[in-house]
Amino acid sequence: MTGTLLGSIVDEAARAWAKLAGYQVYLVATPFGPGLPNLQAYHTSVVVDRMEYSFCPFGVVLGHGPESHRAFDSSRTKIFDMGYARVDAR
Secondary structure, eight states, X not given: OHHHHHHHXXXXXXXXXXXXHOEEEEEEEEEEEEEETTEEEXXXXXXETTEEEEEETTEEEEEESSGGGGGSOGGGOEEEEXXXXXSOOO
């Protein structure tokens, strides 16, 4: 019982810290094209508070979540937690 109570307290503290810390930031990377020895191209984007920022031929575009990675083999997509940003992404 104590372990469950302690786990609940820790979870609640983590949620409270996340609210104080700011906006969650992720780096998303998907390999594409032929892989050469020691060389691989990647499509990358940054997701801040569920808003995705990625480059395309028209410049920087916005999306929801890692939506730009759907054009590639998303089974190879890696998402890296980069922590929190205090600046709103919008």
